[in-house]
Amino acid sequence: MNEMLEPAAVAAAEPTAASFCAFARDEESRRAIEQVAGELPFGRTMITAGTIRTAIEYLGAHRSPKVLMVDLSGSELPLTEIDELADVCEPGVTVVAFGEQNDVGLFRELVARGVGDYLVKPLSPGLVHESLLRALQGTGAGRRMNRLGRLVGVLGARGGVGATMIACGTAHAIATSRRRRVCLTDLELQSGTVALTFDLDPSHGLREALESPERIDSLFVDRAAAKVSELLHVLAAEEPLDEDCHPHPEALSPLLAELRSRFHFVVLDMPRPGSPLFLPCLEQLDELVLVADPSLAAMRDSLRVLQTLAKCSGACHPTVVLNRIGAYRTGELDPKEFENGIGRKIDLRIPFDAKTVAAALNAGQLSFAERGPVGQAIGTLARIVSRGPAREPRPLIRRLLAFWR
Numbered sequence: 318m319n320e321m322l323e324p325a326a327v328a329a330a331e332p333t334a335a336s337f338c339a340f341a342r343d344e345e346s347r348r349a350i351e352q353v354a355g356e357l358p359f360g361r362t363m364i365t366a367g368t369i370r371t372a373i374e375y376l377g378a379h380r381s382p383k384v385l386m387v388d389l390s391g392s393e394l395p396l397t398e399i400d401e402l403a404d405v406c407e408p409g410v411t412v413v414a415f416g417e418q419n420d421v422g423l424f425r426e427l428v429a430r431g432v433g434d435y436l437v438k439p440l441s442p443g444l445v446h447e448s449l450l451r452a453l454q455g456t457g458a459g460r461r462m463n464r465l466g467r468l469v470g471v472l473g474a475r476g477g478v479g480a481t482m483i484a485c486g487t488a489h490a491i492a493t494s495r496r497r498r499v500c501l502t503d504l505e506l507q508s509g510t511v512a513l514t515f516d517l518d519p520s521h522g523l524r525e526a527l528e529s530p531e532r533i534d535s536l537f538v539d540r541a542a543a544k545v546s547e548l549l550h551v552l553a554a555e556e557p558l559d560e561d562c563h564p565h566p567e568a569l570s571p572l573l574a575e576l577r578s579r580f581h582f583v584v585l586d587m588p589r590p591g592s593p594l595f596l597p598c599l600e601q602l603d604e605l606v607l608v609a610d611p612s613l614a615a616m617r618d619s620l621r622v623l624q625t626l627a628k629c630s631g632a633c634h635p636t637v638v639l640n641r642i643g644a645y646r647t648g649e650l651d652p653k654e655f656e657n658g659i660g661r662k663i664d665l666r667i668p669f670d671a672k673t674v675a676a677a678l679n680a681g682q683l684s685f686a687e688r689g690p691v692g693q694a695i696g697t698l699a700r701i702v703s704r705g706p707a708r709e710p711r712p713l714i715r716r717l718l719a720f721w722r
């Protein structure tokens with residue numbers, strides 16, 4: 318089936334977004350694209366009049382298609398506009414641009430920004446067919462591998478140290494201040510508190526996916542995730558305590574691959590060490606945030622996690638956060654003592670501030686808006702994990718665009 322839908326109709330049909338969208342200024346280009354889109358195995362298609370600006374506005378508010386064609390003609394700053402488009406699209410999109418300029422320099426710059434192809438007008442059906450066929454093949458497993466969102470794990474050295482608060486706050490901060498699509502996922506199926514934090518109804522979808530990986534398909538996220546906002550989605554469960562949950566470690570890779578093809582960031586409230594998902598999860602992370610409080614028990618458990626990481630070949634370098642500083646007052650470890658105990662520096666210190674955290678919780682969003690010391694620390698953490706470590710000198714925009722390649 319290959320129906321043509323107007324933007325309004327597609328919006329109404331969300332969340333099943335069009336798998337192919339094209340924005341073309343002129344009738345001739347639209348006709349060529351329509352003819353070819355009808356011949357290729359796209360599901361739902363949307364071909365409409367518009368410039369790249371129209372595409373940016375549309376995709377800022379709607380789900381991205383798998384393949385997108387945009388018209389650069391008339392654009393004075395095509396590269397800047399392609400950068401803006403990259404910011405609003407989901408990572409898994411293949412972009413075919415077209416325009417009037419027959420310029421190898423422009424072509425190279427576009428490709429360097431992650432654009433799949435650039436066609437020079439007038440568009441003929443033959444030209445469009447060849448390019449879209451390549452784009453369709455490019456959306457297969459092989460190419461998507463390079464265009465995945467960043468996976469950030471938040472792990473509490475032990476219970477009660479504030480890992481969930483930090484995971485929720487960081488996910489919210491990345492979505493709001495950095496304007497990136499984020500999926501916050503709670504892998505503790507029975508005792509997780511992410512859904513509770515955001516006052517959301519937990520779904521059974523996550524358990525189903527982890528117990529029966531064959532159910533993970535492109536519609537899974539739409540069925541199972543709850544939307545806190547257009548940019549922040551939450552995947553969390555609250556399975557009954559008297560049932561045995563059996564998440565399969567093998568389900569993790571397909572689940573994360575699906576999430577990472579749709580979101581710029583996947584923030585995981587990590588399962589406890591000892592859970593069957595813990596080690597497979599650790600190996601896939603791009604960033605790990607290890608949270609502790611200044612207690613002897615959390616110091617010991619942080620050291621044990623760091624030792625486990627050192628033995629785990631695929632694990633990344635963790636960011637160590639000391640949270641709830643000042644909660645106990647007496648008997649609390651000094652941060653220096655804590656550093657000596659774990660044999661490395663603390664990267665970020667967060668004070669105990671019941672008032673700020675309670676206010677953020679009451680707002681139902683863990684939105685700190687960088688206010689107060691807790692909010693500022695969460696904002697810093699969001700920058701650390703979303704920009705990547707300092708050893709990566711490329712500016713943020715370049716790395717985000719690398720998702721498309």
Ligand SMILES: Nc1ncnc2c1ncn2[C@@H]1O[C@H](COP(=O)(O)OP(=O)(O)O)[C@@H](O)[C@H]1O
Pocket residue numbers: 473475476477478479480481482483510640641642667668669670671672674691
């Ligand atoms: N910096 C902080 N200041 C005040 N309260 C905090 C702080 N960090 C966490 N909390 C509170 O501590 C409790 C435990 O936090 P939580 O995130 O559930 O821990 P975990 O997920 O590690 O078990 C929650 O009530 C949370 O609101």
Ligand SMILES: [Mg+2]
Pocket residue numbers: 480481482509510586
């Ligand atoms: Mg927790």
